[in-house]
Amino acid sequence: xxxxxxxxxxxxxxxxMSRDEADKGDAAWHAVRQRHNLRNFLCFIVLGxxxxxxxxxxxxxxxxxxxxxxxxxxxxxxxxxxxxxSAVLRFLNAFVLMHWTYNKKFLAAGGQTLLGLGIACAAPFxxxxxxxxxxxxxxxxxxxxxxxxxxxxxxxxxxxxFPPRTIGGWSSGTGMSGVAASLVFLGLQxxxxxxxxxxxxxxxxxxxxxxxYYAGVVLVPRVEVTVAADGEPSFTPVKNWARKxxxxxxxxxxxxxxxxxxxxxxxxxALAKYDHEATWSAFRRxxxxxxxxxxxxxxxxxNTVIAFQGVNLFLVxxxxxxxxxxxxxxxxxxxxxxSANVTAEAAGGCATSKGDFDFFTxxxxxxxxxxxxxxxxxxxxxxxxxxxxxxEVLTALQGVNFVCWVALAKVKALQTLCDVDEQRMYTxxxxxxxxxxxxxxGASYVNCYFNILNKDYLSEQLDSIARLENAxxxxxxxxxxxxxxxxxxxxRPCNARELAMNVGALYxxxxxxxxxxxxxxxxxxxxxx
Numbered sequence: 001x002x003x004x005x006x007x008x009x010x011x012x013x014x015x016x017m018s019r020d021e022a023d024k025g026d027a028a029w030h031a032v033r034q035r036h037n038l039r040n041f042l043c044f045i046v047l048g049x050x051x052x053x054x055x056x057x058x059x060x061x062x063x064x065x066x067x068x069x070x071x072x073x074x075x076x077x078x079x080x081x082x083x084x085x086s087a088v089l090r091f092l093n094a095f096v097l098m099h100w101t102y103n104k105k106f107l108a109a110g111g112q113t114l115l116g117l118g119i120a121c122a123a124p125f126x127x128x129x130x131x132x133x134x135x136x137x138x139x140x141x142x143x144x145x146x147x148x149x150x151x152x153x154x155x156x157x158x159x160x161x162f163p164p165r166t167i168g169g170w171s172s173g174t175g176m177s178g179v180a181a182s183l184v185f186l187g188l189q190x191x192x193x194x195x196x197x198x199x200x201x202x203x204x205x206x207x208x209x210x211x212x213y214y215a216g217v218v219l220v221p222r223v224e225v226t227v228a229a230d231g232e233p234s235f236t237p238v239k240n241w242a243r244k245x246x247x248x249x250x251x252x253x254x255x256x257x258x259x260x261x262x263x264x265x266x267x268x269x270a271l272a273k274y275d276h277e278a279t280w281s282a283f284r285r286x287x288x289x290x291x292x293x294x295x296x297x298x299x300x301x302x303n304t305v306i307a308f309q310g311v312n313l314f315l316v317x318x319x320x321x322x323x324x325x326x327x328x329x330x331x332x333x334x335x336x337x338x339s340a341n342v343t344a345e346a347a348g349g350c351a352t353s354k355g356d357f358d359f360f361t362x363x364x365x366x367x368x369x370x371x372x373x374x375x376x377x378x379x380x381x382x383x384x385x386x387x388x389x390x391x392e393v394l395t396a397l398q399g400v401n402f403v404c405w406v407a408l409a410k411v412k413a414l415q416t417l418c419d420v421d422e423q424r425m426y427t428x429x430x431x432x433x434x435x436x437x438x439x440x441x442g443a444s445y446v447n448c449y450f451n452i453l454n455k456d457y458l459s460e461q462l463d464s465i466a467r468l469e470n471a472x473x474x475x476x477x478x479x480x481x482x483x484x485x486x487x488x489x490x491x492r493p494c495n496a497r498e499l500a501m502n503v504g505a506l507y508x509x510x511x512x513x514x515x516x517x518x519x520x521x522x523x524x525x526x527x528x529x
Contacts, residue, residue: 032235033163033220040162041169043216047155048173049180050209054113054202055148056181056373058082058120058141063328063365065195067335069134076325076523080516081138082145086509089146090153094502095294102158103240106213109151114206116143121196149509151209156449156501161219164454171380171446178373178438186366214241266471274468292476295494298469302500305461309448310507312391317508319395319402320441321515322522324372329409329527330430331364332357332417350418357420361427371431375438380446389451394444401437409527445508452500462496469494 059079066075093105100108119140126136152174159167188198218237275297280288287296303310334354360367388394408414414426452458470493 029220029235032237036218036220036237037163037166040217041166043212044155044159044162044166044169045173045176046212046216047151047209048170048175049177050173050205050212051109051151051155052148052174052177053181053205054117054144055082056178056369057185057199057202058144059178059324060182060185060366060369061189061195061198062325064189065137068195069130069137071130071134073523073528074134074520075328076516076520077138078141079321079325080513080520081141083149083509083512083516085142085146086149087506087513089150090502090506090509093150093153094157094499094506095299096291098293102154103214105154106151106240107210109147109154110206110209112143112147112150113209114147114203116140116145116147117199117203117206119143121200124196149505153502153505156505157498160453160495160497160501164450165383167446167449167453168381168383171383171442171449172377174445175373175377175380175442179370179377182366182370182373186363186370189363189366215239266467271468271471271475274472293473295469295499297472298465298494298496299499299503301465302462302496303503305458305465306452306500306504309391309451310504312395312444313448313504314507314511315395316398316441316444317511318515318518319398320437321512322519323402323405323437324369325516325519326405326409326522326527327368327430327434328365329523330405330412330414331368332361332415332423334362334417337417358424358427360431361423364427367431368434371434372438372441375435375440376442376445377438378435379439379442382443383446383450386443387450388443388447389455391444391447391451394440394447398437398440398444401433401440405437406522406526409522449501449504452504453497458500459497462500466494466496469496 059082062075062078063072065078066072097105117140120137121140123133123137123140126133155170156167159170184202185198188201193201217240219240220235220237284296287294334357337354337356354362414430416423416426473494
């Protein structure tokens with residue numbers, strides 16, 4: 001019965017979970033779209049998994065790579081490099097490349113990942129200077145990270161075109177990516193593959209990513225409608241590869257937002273006050289002169305509407321990434337045990353070989369990544385079972401986790417080299433704890449984004465912003481005597497939910513960057529031994 005319920009849920013829109021789409025009419029459109037819900041849900045699982053997979057491979061291998069270069073104290077720099085350009089790319093993707101179709105954006109994401117993998121594989125062969133090799137590797141990691149961020153930003157905004165619960169497929173896929181990446185890296189490492197070889201073996205998955213998006217996802221556009229013989233409207237599903245590849249034009253209406261509002265559908269007083277030139281700051285005037293089509297006021301208001309969700313994402317990711325990178329300081333350092341200088345007498349009865357410890361302790365960092373990603377997978381896949389509206393509770397719990405992990409890393413309370421059995425117990429404790437860290441982070445991710453798309457009071461405010469922005473753009477075009485739809489003023493109708501998802505993703509990216517920097521500072525100050 002549970003399986004049937006899940007499949008029925010996947011196949012059909014849930015009225016209480018889809019912003020009461022029935023009020024929008026177009027029953028025929030909804031009927032056609034819901035036939036493809038399951039297919040799209042599964043495709044988004046694949047897209048989410050592959051999109052984050054290469055980034056997770058880099059994260060899982062961060063300690064091994066840093067050790068290989070002899071730069072263990074700079075391990076957090078690898079994670080930081082993977083998101084160093086993400087904030088800029090996310091901003092460009094969301095607010096500058098508005099003319100780009102999603103076909104272009106997903107291709108750009110795959111191309112960046114492919115370029116990054118190539119550079120990372122070639123890094124060890126770029127001369128004999130370790131510093132140069134490490135710098136080249138960081139460049140490759142940066143492209144892998146920007147590809148992941150660019151793809152995630154595009155997918156989260158693109159998700160607005162589907163039922164809100166479709167985000168559960170994407171979030172489940174992103175959770176699977178971490179588990180799969182940790183297992184793959186650990187397995188290939190145990191098989192004695194070098195890090196460049198491990199990265200090279202991941203290149204074919206970029207093709208899987210492209211196939212899932214271009215040939216897998218099926219969209220049912222509102223505007224592509226024909227009239228059947230019986231007079232009923234008929235909507236044609238299309239795959240992405242067959243859709244427009246050039247720039248977006250204003251005739252391409254979005255597939256789930258209300259049609260662009262005109263002056264008669266908004267309150268005249270509200271429209272008069274909306275983005276009025278007399279209230280513009282110097283910065284707002286500068287933006288308008290250089291980019292008249294940029295929906296500055298809509299972005300500002302969307303940020304105000306979703307700020308609570310965004311701040312929670314921001315804080316959770318600071319705590320989450322700082323914990324991940326501080327984790328090696330909690331584990332026992334086994335790197336010196338196989339030294340010829342460590343004899344049984346010198347060890348004073350403690351372990352003298354790395355092999356004295358169990359498999360999980362020997363591979364502590366990669367195992368910790370697996371446990372963390374397992375928690376992420378479980379929580380990001382939980383949307384159909386558990387809904388958490390009070391996301392601030394998750395943020396508070398993750399903050400407690402952060403404080404405790406930093407304290408453990410400082411006092412080294414969960415490690416010993418003198419009792420193998422005791423260390424096995426400690427290893428079990430931090431493995432379970434790392435699953436909990438992943439649970440908090442993944443639950444915050446999926447619930448914050450779901451709240452942005454689906455909370456009634458947020459949806460009402462975002463719909464109001466979209467109507468006002470579209471009416472204001474129409475008013476400005478009329479005032480300038482332009483034919484409605486010229487690209488320099490209105491590249492396409494404003495979709496406030498899409499803008500809100502993009503703003504939320506920026507909060508997330510900045511949190512990841514600061515989390516990595518916090519850990520880099522901690523490793524070279526408070527945790528420096």
